[in-house]
Amino acid sequence: MSVADAKGPASASEPLLRIRDLKVGFSSHGKTLPAVRGLDVELSKGEVLGIVGESGSGKSLGMLASLGLQARNAVVSGSVVFKGQELIGRPRRDMRALRGSEISMIFQDPLSSLNPVMTVGDQIREALLLHTKSMTKAQATARVLELLQLVAIPQPDRRINQYPHEFSGGMRQRVMIAMAIANNPELLVADEPTTALDVTVQAQIMRMLRDLKEKLGLALILITHDLGVVAGHADRVAVIYAGLVIEEAEVRELFANPRHPYTRGLIASIPKLTASKDKLYSIPGAPPMLGALPEGCAFHPRCSFAQDVCRKVAPATIELGRHRASCHFAETLPPWGESARAAQSEEPAHG
Amino acid sequence: MPLSSVQASSPARLRLPEWASPAFLVGGVVVLFWLVATLFPTWLAPYDPLKLAGRRLQAPNASYLLGTDALGRDVLSRTIHGAQHSLPIALLVVVSAVVIGSAAGAISGYRGGIIGAAIMRLVDITLSFPPILLAMAVAASLGPGLGNAAIAMVVVWWPVYARLMRAQVLEVREREHVEAAVAAGAGHFRILTKHILPLCWTPILISATMDLGQVILLAASLSFIGLGATPPTPEWGAMISDGATFFYSWWIAFGPGMAILTAVLGFNFIGDGLRDYFDPRSSK
Amino acid sequence: MLNYIVRRSIAMPFILLGIVTMAFLLTAITKGDPLTAVVSEQQLNNPEIVAAARQRWGLDRPLPERYLIYVGNLLKGDMGTSFVTRRPVSTDLMARLPATFELVISAMIIGSVIGIVFGLLAAYYRDTAIDQSARIFSLFGSSVPIFWLGLALLFLFSVKYQILPGPGRIDPRMSPPPVVTGFMTIDTLLAGNLAAFKDALSHLILPSIVLGWTVAGTISRLVRANMLEVMEREFILTARAKGAGELRVVLRHAFRNILVPVLTVISYSFAYLITGAVLTEAVFAWPGMGSYAVTAARSLDFPAIIGVTIVGGVMFLITNLLTDIAYVLANPRVRLN
Numbered sequence: 001m002s003v004a005d006a007k008g009p010a011s012a013s014e015p016l017l018r019i020r021d022l023k024v025g026f027s028s029h030g031k032t033l034p035a036v037r038g039l040d041v042e043l044s045k046g047e048v049l050g051i052v053g054e055s056g057s058g059k060s061l062g063m064l065a066s067l068g069l070q071a072r073n074a075v076v077s078g079s080v081v082f083k084g085q086e087l088i089g090r091p092r093r094d095m096r097a098l099r100g101s102e103i104s105m106i107f108q109d110p111l112s113s114l115n116p117v118m119t120v121g122d123q124i125r126e127a128l129l130l131h132t133k134s135m136t137k138a139q140a141t142a143r144v145l146e147l148l149q150l151v152a153i154p155q156p157d158r159r160i161n162q163y164p165h166e167f168s169g170g171m172r173q174r175v176m177i178a179m180a181i182a183n184n185p186e187l188l189v190a191d192e193p194t195t196a197l198d199v200t201v202q203a204q205i206m207r208m209l210r211d212l213k214e215k216l217g218l219a220l221i222l223i224t225h226d227l228g229v230v231a232g233h234a235d236r237v238a239v240i241y242a243g244l245v246i247e248e249a250e251v252r253e254l255f256a257n258p259r260h261p262y263t264r265g266l267i268a269s270i271p272k273l274t275a276s277k278d279k280l281y282s283i284p285g286a287p288p289m290l291g292a293l294p295e296g297c298a299f300h301p302r303c304s305f306a307q308d309v310c311r312k313v314a315p316a317t318i319e320l321g322r323h324r325a326s327c328h329f330a331e332t333l334p335p336w337g338e339s340a341r342a343a344q345s346e347e348p349a350h351g
Numbered sequence: 352m353p354l355s356s357v358q359a360s361s362p363a364r365l366r367l368p369e370w371a372s373p374a375f376l377v378g379g380v381v382v383l384f385w386l387v388a389t390l391f392p393t394w395l396a397p398y399d400p401l402k403l404a405g406r407r408l409q410a411p412n413a414s415y416l417l418g419t420d421a422l423g424r425d426v427l428s429r430t431i432h433g434a435q436h437s438l439p440i441a442l443l444v445v446v447s448a449v450v451i452g453s454a455a456g457a458i459s460g461y462r463g464g465i466i467g468a469a470i471m472r473l474v475d476i477t478l479s480f481p482p483i484l485l486a487m488a489v490a491a492s493l494g495p496g497l498g499n500a501a502i503a504m505v506v507v508w509w510p511v512y513a514r515l516m517r518a519q520v521l522e523v524r525e526r527e528h529v530e531a532a533v534a535a536g537a538g539h540f541r542i543l544t545k546h547i548l549p550l551c552w553t554p555i556l557i558s559a560t561m562d563l564g565q566v567i568l569l570a571a572s573l574s575f576i577g578l579g580a581t582p583p584t585p586e587w588g589a590m591i592s593d594g595a596t597f598f599y600s601w602w603i604a605f606g607p608g609m610a611i612l613t614a615v616l617g618f619n620f621i622g623d624g625l626r627d628y629f630d631p632r633s634s635k
Numbered sequence: 636m637l638n639y640i641v642r643r644s645i646a647m648p649f650i651l652l653g654i655v656t657m658a659f660l661l662t663a664i665t666k667g668d669p670l671t672a673v674v675s676e677q678q679l680n681n682p683e684i685v686a687a688a689r690q691r692w693g694l695d696r697p698l699p700e701r702y703l704i705y706v707g708n709l710l711k712g713d714m715g716t717s718f719v720t721r722r723p724v725s726t727d728l729m730a731r732l733p734a735t736f737e738l739v740i741s742a743m744i745i746g747s748v749i750g751i752v753f754g755l756l757a758a759y760y761r762d763t764a765i766d767q768s769a770r771i772f773s774l775f776g777s778s779v780p781i782f783w784l785g786l787a788l789l790f791l792f793s794v795k796y797q798i799l800p801g802p803g804r805i806d807p808r809m810s811p812p813p814v815v816t817g818f819m820t821i822d823t824l825l826a827g828n829l830a831a832f833k834d835a836l837s838h839l840i841l842p843s844i845v846l847g848w849t850v851a852g853t854i855s856r857l858v859r860a861n862m863l864e865v866m867e868r869e870f871i872l873t874a875r876a877k878g879a880g881e882l883r884v885v886l887r888h889a890f891r892n893i894l895v896p897v898l899t900v901i902s903y904s905f906a907y908l909i910t911g912a913v914l915t916e917a918v919f920a921w922p923g924m925g926s927y928a929v930t931a932a933r934s935l936d937f938p939a940i941i942g943v944t945i946v947g948g949v950m951f952l953i954t955n956l957l958t959d960i961a962y963v964l965a966n967p968r969v970r971l972n
Contacts, residue, residue: 064872067876069872069875069876096878096879096880097878098878099875099876099877099878100876100877100878100879101878104876104877105873105876107869107872107873108869109869112868112869112870113869113870113872113873114870114873115870115873115874115888115891115892116870116892117891117892117894118888118891126877126879126887127877127878130877130878130879131878176873179873179877472653473653475650475653476650476653476654476656476657477657479650479653479654479948479951479952479955480654480657480944480947480948480951481906481909481910481913481947481948481950481951482906482910483909483910483913483914484909484910484913484928484943484944484947484948485657485944487913487928487929487932487940487944488658488661488940488941488943488944489661490932491931491932491935491937491940492661492662492664492937492940493664494935564778568778568780571780572780572781572782572914575780575782575914575917576913576914576917576929576932576933577932577933578932578933587780588780588782591780591782591783591786594786595782595786595918598786598789598790598794599790599794601786601787601790604783604786604787605787607783608779608780608783608784608786608787611779611780611783612775612778612779612780612783615778615779615780616774616775616778619774619777619778
């Protein structure tokens with residue numbers, strides 16, 4: 001099969017997950033509309049990677065496609081290597097064995113993500129029994145109780161027989177997490193895990209994910225539209241725009257020294273307690289429609305630094321150490337500091 | 352996925368109006384054929400449906416495309432003439448049921464009160480019989496014959512429209528323009544006929560189209576049992592009953608069976624097309 | 636919801652009374668002498684029988700009083716005497732009810748299985764040839780005259796290819812088992828007669844398919860529409876992300892969520908099955924209530940017709956009530972409220 005197989009098990013230096021040039025498109029009327037245009041990310045064992053982008057940017061789609069969960073009319077190409085094994089093009093049976101055991105996922109809305117007509121216990125038990133054929137039902141039930149305790153659900157022996165609608169939003173997300181970690185996965189993909197929750201509950205869930213990561217040695221991919229969530233919890237951040245990673249860096253570096261105007265716009269639009277509400281910044285315009293991508297840099301119609309070259313030539317990725325950005329002016333943008341930040345906030349119009 | 356729901360656009364050379372879906376067109380052609388057969392059967396039928404046309408019990412051949420029956424009559428000609436005894440009856444039954452049912456439903460929905468409740472209880476009771484048994488009982492009480500069978504079918508069918516109309520009226524009654532009319536001092540009759548009923552017809556129309564097919568089926572069933580058309584009328588159900596008697600001459604029942612099947616399918620297709628056009632959400 | 640069922644159960648007797656009233660009115664509209672509704676033509680010249688009938692049904696009394704007598708007789712289980720069989724209608728019906736139930740239940744099973752499988756396939760392979768075929772199959776089922784389909788299949792499978800037996804419940808050369816449940820398949824098994832069981836089962840196949848087909852279409856279209864909706868829901872993605880296979884996703888996760896509407900449509904399809912059973916029984920010479928009704932209608936046997944109609948209405952009422960109860964049991968959210 002792939003070269004990675006020939007090399008045998010992954011060596012310590014090799015990343016847990018490496019996505020290279022992943023493309024996802026939808027075929028429609030003989031044409032293929034690109035939704036993910038070439039995703040490149042890496043993740044080491046135990047690391048937390050934030051993937052940030054607006055809805056429709058392809059951030060969830062890319063991760064779903066990596067796990068073989070794309071829609072039926074989607075066309076996927078590129079390479080996704082997990083623990084030295086290529087996932088793209090693997091038989092569906094192998095992918096099923098991988099999903100939920102070595103790689104798990106949780107989703108945005110825990111109410112719609114849980115099956116309304118199965119008890120919570122049945123749903124978690126199913127995750128266990130699917131991957132450990134030798135497990136008896138009693139063993140599975142014991143493990144479910146243990147898991148519910150781990151995610152701090154009170155009275156697990158009573159809760160185990162209840163249905164999702166009897167749980168609160170935060171409790172439901174804990175159930176989802178319990179289900180996801182049931183088989184001690186090495187990678188957990190959390191797709192907007194807190195977006196549908198109350199602010200106070202959001203913090204609890206994020207803290208829980210962090211704790212579990214430490215306790216279980218998980219690697220975590222945090223998909224979100226909210227740079228604020230990423231700031232407190234990720235080691236590294238990849239910013240996605242129109243199906244491409246446009247900037248990637250260590251979290252501190254990214255916030256201190258953003259090199260893409262889009263990232264700068266995102267940072268500027270994080271609401272701050274000190275700022276007055278009416279001054280909240282937002283990037284002008286809307287992300288491009290699928291199949292109607294602008295020529296050149298996909299971000300240029302919304303960019304205040306756009307020049308002629310941006311309208312014609314797609315920018316190459318510029319690497320500066322472990323910081324990379326895809327902008328013609330990545331190295332020449334004005335330095336990022338309080339003043340630049342304020343300027344961006346106050347002058348939302350095009351330059 | 353939003354993209355998968357994008358409908359394929361029809362090729363440019365075949366630009367049809369929106370209501371003319373393929374199903375609607377197929378249904379239309381079939382129903383049109385049976386309409387012609389109803390109005391001008393002699394144009395289509397090669398023989399007299401009631402007279403001896405050739406040797407009896409002939410299998411289909413070049414001169415008798417669908418064979419001959421036990422009395423030597425041409426099955427094809429009888430099948431074509433049979434439309435006369437199915438389509439007009441179906442139309443009559445559905446129109447009567449729609450008129451009676453809509454009136455009852457409108458009164459019940461608009462007025463409510465004891466009369467409205469009484470009407471709805473009658474509807475409930477009528478609908479709590481298996482339709483064919485009630486139709487059989489009524490038809491038998493009135494005596495055999497197509498006319499009595501038609502009455503029996505109206506008795507069975509009007510409550511369906513009463514329920515439908517009542518639900519519609521209850522909904523439309525709450526709309527603002529009705530309140531405005533009430534405020535303007537319009538009379539009850541005027542409000543009902545001018546402001547409420549015109550908005551209630553779409554589901555009734557769709558349902559009535561589909562029911563035309565179902566009534567054809569029920570009428571044929573009653574005739575098959577012997578409660579509808581009487582010999583020698585070339586009614587489809589009665590012809591199939593003949594065919595059952597001469598079981599080994601399968602062709603006697605084949606013609607009328609296909610006639611019922613195509614006519615019912617035709618009305619179902621038209622009804623489907625109408626529903627897709629008026630209420631795109633209901634079809635997935 | 637439980638409340639609702641209680642209310643429904645309380646309303647039952649009133650609807651029953653309505654049914655009986657309707658049946659009484661039918662005897663009252665019978666043209667000519669009301670005697671013709673209870674005494675057959677041949678017996679009208681027999682003064683003794685006429686007098687006895689007048690006495691028993693109160694035919695010489697005014698209409699309201701006759702109504703009370705009629706209801707009273709019904710409460711005693713007296714539906715009159717069949718002109719044709721000369722036996723009490725209630726006795727006839729009791730003897731024939733199991734045959735109808737056996738047919739309707741097996742048709743319901745066949746219709747539900749076909750309907751559900753086709754609906755699942757049509758939804759999973761939406762807009763493909765499979766989907767279109769399922770649609771045509773279901774349209775055919777709801778448009779074909781059932782008595783004609785019965786004749787056609789009987790001709791093809793019994794006469795032409797001789798794969799399946801002809802009309803009836805069991806081969807006339809075979810001695811029928813002693814009646815215990817009235818279900819031929821069960822009674823033959825109870826009697827330990829395997830050959831007879833096989834024969835009874837093979838007699839059941841054709842009429843059940845014919846009858847089941849008429850409801851399979853309705854069920855498959857409902858299953859398809861509901862499945863399309865459910866398969867778009869997020870918990871389906873969760874199940875797949877868990878590593879569940881497609882069969883498990885479709886059956887255990889998606890289908891279980893549409894069980895309530897499916898159960899509902901299956902029990903409401905009972906109405907169509909009863910209607911269809913009348914004609915199917917007539918074609919297949921099936922000795923149930925339906926063929927009894929048809930014979931009665933053909934010979935204008937009024938007590939028998941009215942009796943069948945009443946029993947049919949009662950069966951309807953009971954099924955609808957059972958549907959509601961099943962609905963509550965199948966739906967955890969309703970059950971707990």
